Amino acid sequence: MSGMRPTGRxxxxxxxxxxxxxxxxxxxxxxxxxxxxLHALTTAYEHPEAVGPARDQMVIDWxxxxxxxxxxxxxxxxxxxxxSELHVLLxxxxxxxxxxxxxxYKDQIAALGPHVATYGFFGYPLLQLCDIAVFxxxxxPVGRDQVSHLEFGREVVRRFNHLYGPTLIEPQPTLSExxxxxxxxxxxxxxxxxxxxxxxDDESTTAKKLRSMITDPQKIxxxxxxxxxxxxxxxxxxLANAERVPEIEENCRSGALGCxxxxxxxxxxxxxxxxxxxxxxxxxDPATVGPIVEEGxxxxxxxAKQTIADVKDALKL
Amino acid sequence: MSGMRPTGRxxxxxxxxxxxxxxxxxxxxxxxxxxxxLHALTTAYEHPEAVGPARDQMVIDWxxxxxxxxxxxxxxxxxxxxxSELHVLLxxxxxxxxxxxxxxYKDQIAALGPHVATYGFFGYPLLQLCDIAVFxxxxxPVGRDQVSHLEFGREVVRRFNHLYGPTLIEPQPTLSExxxxxxxxxxxxxxxxxxxxxxxDDESTTAKKLRSMITDPQKIxxxxxxxxxxxxxxxxxxLANAERVPEIEENCRSGALGCxxxxxxxxxxxxxxxxxxxxxxxxxDPATVGPIVEEGxxxxxxxAKQTIADVKDALKL
Numbered sequence: 104m105s106g107m108r109p110t111g112r113x114x115x116x117x118x119x120x121x122x123x124x125x126x127x128x129x130x131x132x133x134x135x136x137x138x139x140x141l142h143a144l145t146t147a148y149e150h151p152e153a154v155g156p157a158r159d160q161m162v163i164d165w166x167x168x169x170x171x172x173x174x175x176x177x178x179x180x181x182x183x184x185x186x187s188e189l190h191v192l193l194x195x196x197x198x199x200x201x202x203x204x205x206x207x208y209k210d211q212i213a214a215l216g217p218h219v220a221t222y223g224f225f226g227y228p229l230l231q232l233c234d235i236a237v238f239x240x241x242x243x244p245v246g247r248d249q250v251s252h253l254e255f256g257r258e259v260v261r262r263f264n265h266l267y268g269p270t271l272i273e274p275q276p277t278l279s280e281x282x283x284x285x286x287x288x289x290x291x292x293x294x295x296x297x298x299x300x301x302x303x304d305d306e307s308t309t310a311k312k313l314r315s316m317i318t319d320p321q322k323i324x325x326x327x328x329x330x331x332x333x334x335x336x337x338x339x340x341x342l343a344n345a346e347r348v349p350e351i352e353e354n355c356r357s358g359a360l361g362c363x364x365x366x367x368x369x370x371x372x373x374x375x376x377x378x379x380x381x382x383x384x385x386x387x388d389p390a391t392v393g394p395i396v397e398e399g400x401x402x403x404x405x406x407a408k409q410t411i412a413d414v415k416d417a418l419k420l
Numbered sequence: 421m422s423g424m425r426p427t428g429r430x431x432x433x434x435x436x437x438x439x440x441x442x443x444x445x446x447x448x449x450x451x452x453x454x455x456x457x458l459h460a461l462t463t464a465y466e467h468p469e470a471v472g473p474a475r476d477q478m479v480i481d482w483x484x485x486x487x488x489x490x491x492x493x494x495x496x497x498x499x500x501x502x503x504s505e506l507h508v509l510l511x512x513x514x515x516x517x518x519x520x521x522x523x524x525y526k527d528q529i530a531a532l533g534p535h536v537a538t539y540g541f542f543g544y545p546l547l548q549l550c551d552i553a554v555f556x557x558x559x560x561p562v563g564r565d566q567v568s569h570l571e572f573g574r575e576v577v578r579r580f581n582h583l584y585g586p587t588l589i590e591p592q593p594t595l596s597e598x599x600x601x602x603x604x605x606x607x608x609x610x611x612x613x614x615x616x617x618x619x620x621d622d623e624s625t626t627a628k629k630l631r632s633m634i635t636d637p638q639k640i641x642x643x644x645x646x647x648x649x650x651x652x653x654x655x656x657x658x659l660a661n662a663e664r665v666p667e668i669e670e671n672c673r674s675g676a677l678g679c680x681x682x683x684x685x686x687x688x689x690x691x692x693x694x695x696x697x698x699x700x701x702x703x704x705d706p707a708t709v710g711p712i713v714e715e716g717x718x719x720x721x722x723x724a725k726q727t728i729a730d731v732k733d734a735l736k737l
Contacts, residue, residue, distance in 0.1 A: 144512040152736045191504040194540030195461040223511030419469045
């Protein structure tokens, strides 16, 4: 089980990170992928109108990346009310102090401002646990920043099972550390930094973005020796052009390779890598997203309903 | 809209207080009466097995008191998952600070112990608001101890409507101050003080309980002058035997009325008052409770579903 907040078009960082792992997982596991629209509300509650359109763009990128809705269950959090039901039921046994100990709460308020300090945001790690527990998911890929959330969730499951008998499954983390994908400016690729190569970009947009990238400022023209270790273009070569990296590194340092040619080669490779995905993307009719999500959510609910029934049995409700 | 936590058999205090008001309300309004089993979990989560049987006894008392399930909607909170759905949706806009300001939270932790300081208990006033708002209830009877909860709930509704447009109804309180019903020991009648006359008691149990009541300790035998103002038997006369109060008061003070005779008269009046209710109670087949609650909950859900649809529309989900 894994999920993403609907934030609109995905970029190369998502593709190399979570999405490639999801594709692998969905061939190995009975996988559930969540459009986390309730989670999106925790921080975007003042502008929820962006969430709906973002959902469609995100799901199209999932499909383009190779997630097959016939194999994996794609569902929308708000269309599975059993998640909310479980949230309220489990809220009764979760000490406020446990939530206060989750480090991300104070970090995020410091980063995003006091307006996010809502009851819902405070309970975010519990809602995440419900996403997982309602499907009895046993394996969850987590990045380093989510380890404390999953540890909290496992504690909640243990408490429930201790109080009412074995009912819920304690999810195991699969630590997933991806190489950080550099953006056009060398910082981590991120929508909010406006430094991303989107999956949905066309080839000429990609070329234009790559042309505008800053390289080693001491390398003004071909012939000048470059320092690949500080160059974001080189970092992207490592990602999309691995077998050519030793030669590029040598020719950059010697000065034999100019930045223009280096960027053109990267453009070719990156567009080549993204081409089959973009072709799939272009072939997807946006009108199919709704039915896929509805069908997946219905499938998800049939599993979730059984969990709720078992939880209520355990609680003797 | 009103509700009670399922705590088992109800007593005279419930009857004279909430239940008589509910009967009046249900002839005047489209009334919703909630078996608040999720609320019961906030403090009883360690022993939830008592909640189920308590539900049936409580509903039988409601019916005996004159609540007509054909006129009023009797429903169980945990059977209306839309309440939990609304709870999660609204949680996103409720500042933690608002909940911290509700005075009952700290009071109850002081009274009941730190184990009740859970995320669910912290959100109790929000869950109460959801009980009300999901049915678009416009009138809520509140005792003095619940005024701060309703004020909080009205604030949440105003915030929602301000952020997303008019969607939810701001409930108006009907302040209900009942005469406090004294228990057998003169303290407020309460199950937890073990000083209650239950609706379900038979007449001889009622007689036995009243015989054991303490009266004015200075009035040892008939002839001794009594002080009605400190006597719990006298207080119950005011409730069940109003037209005879002046004479009883005079004869108690003069000593002409002995405590044994006084208690016997009270027993007759109280049993007489409770007789029709107890007869209705005895005629109720406990097996009918389940279907009544299921049917009422289904009716409640059809209203609640529409509210959730409107709330999601407002949130553009």
